Amino acid sequence: MDYGFAEQIGFRALTLLTFLPALGALIMLLFLRHRPNAFKAAALVTSLATFGLSLYMLTVFDTTTAAYQFQENFVWINSFGINYHLGVDGISMLLIVLTTFLSVIAIIGSWNYVKDRELAFFVSLLLLETGMLGVFGAMDMFLFYVFWEIQLIPMYFLIGIWGGARRVYAAIKFFLYTFAGSVLMLVAMLGIVWWYSKSSGTMTFDIQTLQSAGFPSNVQSWAFLGFFIAFAIKVPMFPVHTWLPDAHVEAPTAGSVILAGVLLKMGVYGMIRFCVGFFPEATIKAVPWVMVLSIIAIIYGACVSLVQPDMKKLVAYSSVSHMGFITAGLFTFNAQGVEGSVLQMINHGILTGALFQMVGFFYERTHTRLIKDYGGMARPLPVAAAFFSLFVLGSLGLPGLNGFVGEFLILLGIFQYAKIAAAIASIGIILGAAYLLWMYQRTMFQELTNKKWIDLKDLNLREIVTLVPLVAAALFIGLYPAPFLEMLHAPTQNILAQVQPYMADKQSILQLASSFLGGF
């Protein structure tokens, strides 16, 4: 069956989806500049329409195949074999829905958050959405790179203009880290395109074509490194994670929600699409290394979270830990690990997005994020405390909520890879329960230490509307993950098939360690 857009859905769904937010932003800039309520409504309508469209695409989506669907393809820069080529598989489709979903949440959530330059704020959010959707939809490396870089700019402004006290530092750090990684990726891209054009005589940036190129080992190892560094910075993996706490703490709530919810996933998505797709051999060789780094991230992120005095920073470091699970799951390269990893991307997006949103709501009321300033907040804010507890429990992996499903699958995968790794990773889960519950206890329970907060207003209707979809999503995936996993089966099999020929080379951590020690 052909998965061109015309046969499948009848219109250029992916182009429309990608540029709808940008179009909304343009309309806001041109016609609604001086009417705050109108442009905020327009932003909301735009994001809702985008979300609706992505849901509609989900209904048309064929889950039985790993082929790229809703494909659109036309020539952009002919002499270099660069095409405007869009298409999605199950993984990118889910991430697209996550993106459009969280964008709606972010827009409703920050309805009254900014007072200064509101128009620019909402325009930035929408442009960011276009950038993210483009990254997930691109089937051409050049196009991917364009979107990958372009979404840096709205995020840079979001952190830099509407951020906290150290926003300038955080914004520049965020930009430079990512940019440094992505220019290396650019060199790697040009390198493999060159190799391909030498061997086949045609120049192309098409991802599918290059996935079947079969690069030789030496090309693979160098190019893998170029791509991998860029993605590892984005994830972020230990030890290049240091931009993340700064960016998260300083970013406005909506920025944190999107950053944790979607931008980090772009790193893992890139690893799946490029590292695995182009360089399966090098990827398998890298398995024990990535595993070690991931497990360090899990434990290190959790330990640092334990001692954070700042709620937002705690959630930020917990992201480092959780993303460690996701990369570890992916690099097990067995069905459970990979599916769990992708599902956990969605889960982490929902739960961490929700946690950041909650911290934002608290902050709007108290103007502090320090845990020691809180205490007994469940008394003035019972509804908020209830929501908060749900997200905290989901995040620490309580069965029945979505976090559990992903973590369980990932641990199952890691266990098959190496028992010792699974054992250490489980310590990360225990630590996760510790820092999250301890934070919850210190902020929501105990005596109401700050008497001035007895009169705080509980969540209003808009805030509840922001949170209810997140709760619903968390419960739905937690209780009935089957439809999501079903979408992932075919692409997962595809990933495993790509690495299959090299699986014999897969080393466990112990083998890596012994070969190291043997050297001494």
Place this chain on the structure above:
Amino acid sequence: MKASDLITILPELILALSACLILVVEPLLKKDKTASVAIALTALLAAGVVALGLSGETRSAFNNMVVLNDYARFFTVLFSAAGVLTVLMTPRYLEAYDRHMGEFYALLLFAVVGMDLMAASRDFIAFYVGLELMAISSYLLAGFLRYQMRSNEAALKYFLTGCFASAITLYGVSLVYGLTGATNYEQVGQSLMASGNTTAVAFATALVLVGTGFKISVAPFHMWTPDVYEGAPTPVAAFFSVGPKAAGFSAILMIFVTVFAVSADTWSTLFIVLSLVTMVVGNLFALVQKNIKRMLAYSSIAHVGYLLAALGALGRGDDFLPGQAILLYLTAYTFMNLGAFGVLAYLKTQSEEFDYSLSDMAGLGRRAPWAAALMSLFLFSLTGIPGTAGFIGKFYLFNSIIRADLTWLAVIAVIFSAVSAYYYLRVVMYMFFREPEVEFATKEPINGPLAASLALSALGVLVIGLLPAGFWSAAQSAWGNFFG
């Protein structure tokens, strides 16, 4: 001399005669400078159009001293574009200093004639005449604000280093003449090829390289650049940063590929070494500049570093891909750099106290949103963000370097372009993230010719950024009959 010779140099003729016309008209119309501006614009446009109109065939004139082929045509159009953008941003700026005089445009046209000649020359004598015509006009332009000490300083510095550089170039040329007895590129190239890469040839190569290296501000011959850019009138600095630089590259490409083909290994290695030095100097010094004009000066040095890497690749590789990439890069660079300087020129017209310091940019996003937005676009383009011309330039450039098996050099270049993001984005940061310390008035919005200049620059940046195919094929065809 035949009539067809005159047709070949018609673009240059138009420019030179119009410059003379301005000098005649100027005293007649005392107050009104519109005529001078109009003549200059018409002449530049006409030169570009005529060059394009004489397309298709390769014309050579004056015993093959100058040639009008796609290569010369490419640069003629590029220089005309740079000239138009500069002329448009000038009137309001010079009025602010009460120095709006027609001579400015005449000098600018003469400089463009020199630049066109450099790209079209096929003979060391013609090249040298072009170089000097451009240089002498440039010295005068740099000192155009003659009641400003900085402007005088700029002119003097530029003059002294420029003379020095010209002399070194000439010394190299005289060596070549001594070795071969010819000044025509093709003849010289053939005799050198016959004699082989001797020490004398290598020495001559190095001398010509150093002399022309001054003009395009290759480190360590770059010292004059920041001072001259800072002191010269802003539109002039804008012009210097793109015009003479592109002209320098047009001549360097031509001379090294045709004349010094025999010593390709020598100059390729030299260019790679100089590229590394230039990237380091340009980027690291740009990091610590508090003055935006000086920052842009060092940034232009950094960009020359990337271009030199491609020149090195040109000497190594077996195709002209790096040469084509250099042409495209120069085109992209023209629009984004003129744009960035144009915004600075606008800000200077709005407030005398504006001294191009970073802190004066604080809060610009609020005071003058359009200026700040345009400046951001140009700075993002200089950084190399996709969607802008700067990215396309870097994409093609790094691609050509990698294809010459110099991946390590491309890696260093991209790391430096990541470094450069810091100093470009710092300006954006000041404009949008900082509150102003001193409140400058922006008396009027961007309007008149200046607005046209900025709009055209922005358009250029976006069109090259999104639809580069046409520009690339122009650069390809320029190299198609490079030798013709």
